[in-house]
Amino acid sequence: QEFQFGPCQVDGIVLQKLWQAFWAMKDIVQAQDNITSVRLLRKEVLQNVSETESCHLLHALLRFYVNTVFKNYHDKAVEFGILKSFSTLANNFFVIVSKLQASQEKMFSTRESARRRFLLFYRAFKQLDREAAVTKAFGEMDILLRWMEKFNQL
Amino acid sequence: VPCVSGDLHKPTNVTFISINMKNILQWNPPEGLQGMEVSYTVQYFIYGQKKWLNKSECRNISRTYCDLSAETSDYEHQYYAKVKAMWRTNCSKWAETGRFYPFLETQIGPPEVALTTDEKSISIVLTAPKKWKKNPEESSISMQQIYSNLKYNVSIYNTKSNRTWSQCVTNHTLVFSWLEPDTLYCVLVESFVPGPPRITHPSERQCVSTLEDQTTALEVK
Structure with a gap:
């Protein structure tokens, strides 16, 4: 499949595989999140994102997921027996980040607005206990995948 | 009337059953209380907000x-009940659902299927299912408007040869050609949306016969 995030193009990602991977562990993962009064990927973070902004924002979010969320959730994934699904998502996110890296660096126009959106997410994350925040972010991947899907070039 | 909480077993299998955004919460009676005069109270919660409602x-x-359905009609939110x-x-303690995301979890009902036949072909016109609506007077919203990537799995079965073909289509009209004249064919259609796995609902099986081959019909006369 081919995704167009504004000027950034990402191909070779099979979103159906990511959905299946997440769905296989959704109930286990989301059941661990007891702070239901907080949603990290709120509508203000992802709604009405312009095409040009989307590349920056996706890069920032996925890089955070790769460097922080997946990194700190690995042991839990082993504990819950969901390592296979976990790895599918982690590897694909890593590939997307590296594919976005070059093209998003060349674009300066919408970087600031995308950064403000990311900071909304990041500040909410930092306000929580570290482990709870990682668990919550991991459980909100359906919101992230749903947003990414909108940029799928049918 | 306040009740003593926790003495009763909780209801079981509390889950949302959702089809075309009609979202029904359902459960089983507590263990050991089937058939008894048990009453229930429901609350729901919007993920990211503060209070149970x-x-x-x-x-x-x-x-x-x-x-x-009305309380969970913003399908981009997630909910608990x-x-x-x-x-x-x-009274029992509360029994809770997992996180419910209508946009990703609602099941897509079957389309309406209209068939017309010719000697060697069957034309099929599909109409996407309608989204649940609060009042009958409201204008209908097609599930196609919500899921732009809505597709259909169309199966056609030749009752004479017992052979079946299937085809995945995105448009609403298709023609099966090169069929046998004067033969009964049965058609079944399922809607589906790429993404998370969902239970599918096939349409009612509809059977129609292709017309007699007019050339042989004339020769017989």
């Missing part, structure tokens, strides 16, 4: 389901 029509009810049982002066 009441559903007045589902307070002290005896049925084991509650329609939360919970139910507790009451019997005489005892």
